[in-house]
Amino acid sequence: EMAINRQAKLLRVLQEREFERVGGTKPIKADIRVVAATNRALEEAIKEGRFREDLFYRLNVITIKLPPLRERREDIKLLANHFTAKYAQRCKRTIRGITPDALNCLLNYDWPGNVREFENTIERAVVLGSSEMIGVEDLPENLISAKPAALAINQPTNEWANEMSLNKPELGNFYDLINDAKKRLIIRAVETAKGNYTEAARLLDVHPNHLHRLIRNLDMKGELLKFHQ
Structure with missing residues (x-):
């Protein structure tokens, strides 16, 4: 979302490793490393002229x-424990953990707002909760x-469901x-997918890294x- 003219200034800093202060006349050397993050499709932004290709x-x-x-x-359980401890300390509350039912709710949700939404949810539960355990009533x-999250299969066929025994699972741990x-x-x-993990990930509707x-x-x-062939 950075304006094109500001992108040009950032590009100069990265290429020349120098910048000028506002109102200054002498360049100042900059020994820096840049870690950049985005949730935008930058390739599309380049095509639309909203992001400089050379900066990309x-x-x-x-x-x-x-x-x-x-x-x-x-990762949800690990993140839940981390954010619970973080906000319990900040709010000076004693929180011993999360109930199994509440954890299932966290696992079943698709989190369209990603980790930021997840963190806000845990913070809300810590602030509004009244017991030492975060329960469903705090969410x-x-x-x-x-609805319960699918077991990651894109439009499963009856053949797949029967083969995986998912229609009538046996009880156990x-x-x-x-x-x-x-x-x-x-x-x-x-x-x-004949051993092709990228294609297998597509069939399962998950990221290959996952x-x-x-x-x-x-x-x-x-x-x-x-x-593998």
Whole structure:
């Protein structure tokens, strides 16, 4: 959202490593490193003339793509604990944790506002809560009424659902069952994609980085080797 004329000034600083103070006449050397972040599609902004192409390539030396929170739900519990401790200390409250039902609400929500919305939700729960545990009653209504998140498969067919035994799952340890379902979905997707992880991620409707992280966390690299051509 930076104006084009300001983009030109920033480009000069990055290229020449010098700038002039407001009202100054002598250039000042700048030994700096720049970490830039955006949630905009800069390639589209370049085509529309809203972002300088030369500045884009000057900034785009090392790119780190962070998937949205809905694609890395395994981080939700860690973030919840972190933000709970942060705001409990700031508000001088004793918070021992989050109830399982409240955690399920956090896991089921898609977080369109990403981590910022998540942090605000935890802060609200800490500020408005009256007990030592964050419960469902401390969460916004839109989280409580959210439908359970899908197990990350883009328009699943009956064949997939039957093969994964998701229609009538057997009872057992909740986390073991979830991990088992994830493994079978990943195996089916990688097999269908003939070992192409990018295509498998597309089938599962998740970011490729998220798929690689799941494979690593579930220790699946060995059993997926047979699908590589």
